[in-house]
Amino acid sequence: MKILVAVKRVADPNVKVRALADGSGVDLANVKMTMNPFDEIAVEEAVRLKEAGRANEIVVVSIGPEKSAETLRTALAMGADRGLLVRTEATVEPLAVAKILKAVAEAEKPDVIITGKQAIDDDANQTGQMLSALLGWGQGTFASKLVVGDKAIEVTREIDGGLQTVSLALPALVTADLRLNEPRYASLPNIMKAKKKPIDERTPADYGVAVEPRLTVVRVHEPATRKAGIKVGSVGELVERLRMEAGVL
Amino acid sequence: MTILVLAEHHDTQLDEATAKAVSAAGRMGGEIHVLVAGSGCRAAAEAAAGLAGVALVLLADAPSLSNRLAEPVAALVVGLASGYDAILAPSTTSGRNILPRVAALLDVMQISDVIAVDGPDLFQRPIYAGNVIQTVRSTDAKKVLTVRASSFPAASIAAAAAPIETVAIPEDPGRSTFVRSELSRSERPELAGARIVVSGGRALASAENFETVLAPLADTLGAAIGASRAAVDAGYVSNDLQVGQTGKIIAPDLYIACGISGAIQHLAGMKDSRVIVAINKDPDAPIFQVADYGLVADLFEAVPELHTAVAAEARA
Numbered sequence A: 001m002k003i004l005v006a007v008k009r010v011a012d013p014n015v016k017v018r019a020l021a022d023g024s025g026v027d028l029a030n031v032k033m034t035m036n037p038f039d040e041i042a043v044e045e046a047v048r049l050k051e052a053g054r055a056n057e058i059v060v061v062s063i064g065p066e067k068s069a070e071t072l073r074t075a076l077a078m079g080a081d082r083g084l085l086v087r088t089e090a091t092v093e094p095l096a097v098a099k100i101l102k103a104v105a106e107a108e109k110p111d112v113i114i115t116g117k118q119a120i121d122d123d124a125n126q127t128g129q130m131l132s133a134l135l136g137w138g139q140g141t142f143a144s145k146l147v148v149g150d151k152a153i154e155v156t157r158e159i160d161g162g163l164q165t166v167s168l169a170l171p172a173l174v175t176a177d178l179r180l181n182e183p184r185y186a187s188l189p190n191i192m193k194a195k196k197k198p199i200d201e202r203t204p205a206d207y208g209v210a211v212e213p214r215l216t217v218v219r220v221h222e223p224a225t226r227k228a229g230i231k232v233g234s235v236g237e238l239v240e241r242l243r244m245e246a247g248v249l
Numbered sequence B: 001m002t003i004l005v006l007a008e009h010h011d012t013q014l015d016e017a018t019a020k021a022v023s024a025a026g027r028m029g030g031e032i033h034v035l036v037a038g039s040g041c042r043a044a045a046e047a048a049a050g051l052a053g054v055a056l057v058l059l060a061d062a063p064s065l066s067n068r069l070a071e072p073v074a075a076l077v078v079g080l081a082s083g084y085d086a087i088l089a090p091s092t093t094s095g096r097n098i099l100p101r102v103a104a105l106l107d108v109m110q111i112s113d114v115i116a117v118d119g120p121d122l123f124q125r126p127i128y129a130g131n132v133i134q135t136v137r138s139t140d141a142k143k144v145l146t147v148r149a150s151s152f153p154a155a156s157i158a159a160a161a162a163p164i165e166t167v168a169i170p171e172d173p174g175r176s177t178f179v180r181s182e183l184s185r186s187e188r189p190e191l192a193g194a195r196i197v198v199s200g201g202r203a204l205a206s207a208e209n210f211e212t213v214l215a216p217l218a219d220t221l222g223a224a225i226g227a228s229r230a231a232v233d234a235g236y237v238s239n240d241l242q243v244g245q246t247g248k249i250i251a252p253d254l255y256i257a258c259g260i261s262g263a264i265q266h267l268a269g270m271k272d273s274r275v276i277v278a279i280n281k282d283p284d285a286p287i288f289q290v291a292d293y294g295l296v297a298d299l300f301e302a303v304p305e306l307h308t309a310v311a312a313e314a315r316a
């Protein structure tokens, strides 16, 4: 079985990103970049399936600038076999990403594609679903557990009311949620080995995909911040203020 | 302009998120139709027909739709799409599962998690866990968007009910089958719509402490229980109680955070609450930067004390 994993390079989730003063975008100059945390989980799941003998090849793909190759290297150090960088300096929206990934999937013919459930920068939560739709495959979004069979994959999904398990005919697409696994940190020997693993490079044009955005960003601003309130001295004072001042009790 | 709202419902009951999505649709202007897709869901359709602003309810009632699997529901919506200029769903896990599939099949770029409608094609949405708000204009002829329920008021009840029309259901694409669900049952109000939420973090240290320390306070207040990711990951409570960037995004009248540090991903889920209370033993915990009322204390003492005080008030 072959697994394709999509990984995105994003701002580190621990960084508080700010809007540019002119409202044209966010300030990413000098911000530490890393692999989207959900994508680390996706890579980890693929590597575990390989270690368990369920998969024999893991291909990782990233769409973005030259530096996205670093993100691919991280995935290779975690245990993926080869990388594909679809290089573009443009902002690529989820719909265009899905179209590129569809073309990659048609060339690579994976049995399973795993993406993160959302990228923590744009928080769009849609690329996996779109890709699955374009391929005409079944989708197991927000996955917290996978059981891979020969013809189907069982995906347990985190939904608003609890958990839902679906069975998807292969090939199928899965999006990884936080509790699917805890990703490993790559060991030094594996980081060294990853330097020798191949990374292919293409452009969106190679796949005949136009990346022109459909959404125009008109303005980017920071929401009004909440002001810190007061510290109360006791539980009694808290109850009194909630009742008399805030009127919520 | 005609707008289709995909309803969130439990077959016999309409979810409040639907009424909120209808009011978001109202801000785009135009005629609003609601699609209720499920199994044995006429009651939900009748409730939708009673919402102010709804001109027509489409009822798709079939066993094949009982679990709202993305593939058949998306096929249904795509089949109806030619009659609409915009398609909306609340950004519940169901809406987030289904709508991007619809958007891709229509070759439209979805606008996710809209928090304000500034015009028929102009929307605000949070990025970076809500630290930044983006205003976007969609150039697609048809708009597909998910809307954050907590950012819109619920549509009120109409004087007269809208008509209900049954729609034909396309063949199931057959890529997915339902296996089972494990839904949390609770007598407490639902987290998403609760007026008061009592939330616990890693500091609770066990499932048992959630029940013995937090639950009595929640029950006396008629509150829902929420949790941080750390508490869910540790298995103290089920996943559906997670509040945050990747859990539920809520805006109750009162949010009481107990033993939660206030990571940006957690704040993303609750910082629009009307009143925030934080109980934390670390005076420098970031949660205090957003709390209206902070109490520096050990929660294992303060929460039972708060419960006693609230219970005494309730009796008085």
Ligand SMILES: Cc1cc2nc3c(=O)[nH]c(=O)nc-3n(C[C@H](O)[C@H](O)[C@H](O)COP(=O)(O)OP(=O)(O)OC[C@H]3O[C@@H](n4cnc5c(N)ncnc54)[C@H](O)[C@@H]3O)c2cc1C
Pocket: A013, A014, A037, A182
């Ligand atoms: C995407 C991402 C993944 C991370 N993964 C780890 C990790 O696996 N191990 C680790 O030690 N640090 C991780 N960190 C760093 C983490 O944010 C904290 O800096 C660190 O865990 C605090 O350690 P502590 O000694 O205070 O332990 P505590 O805060 O008591 O944490 C106990 C455990 O909880 C987990 N944890 C805590 N915060 C995070 C988090 N933001 N994301 C994921 N797991 C977390 C870790 O497994 C950690 O060992 C991660 C950060 C990010 C952004």
Ligand SMILES: Cc1cc2nc3c(=O)[nH]c(=O)nc-3n(C[C@H](O)[C@H](O)[C@H](O)COP(=O)(O)OP(=O)(O)OC[C@H]3O[C@@H](n4cnc5c(N)ncnc54)[C@H](O)[C@@H]3O)c2cc1C
Pocket: A013, A037, A038, A120, B200, B201, B202, B203, B227, B228, B229, B230, B231, B242, B243, B244, B245, B246, B247, B248, B258, B259, B260, B261, B262, B263, B264, B265, B266, B269, B279, B280, B281, B282, B285, B297, B298, B299, B300
């Ligand atoms: C991609 C990504 C997505 C994430 N999504 C979410 C999300 O949706 N929701 C979410 O919550 N988190 C999310 N996180 C995790 C988030 O970064 C934090 O790790 C998490 O919120 C920490 O939970 P906590 O506050 O319970 O634990 P901690 O950060 O460990 O805080 C525990 C707090 O309890 C206090 N405390 C300890 N003992 C006591 C006591 N006896 N009495 C009073 N106070 C006490 C401590 O002072 C501390 O402030 C996400 C992280 C990543 C990387």
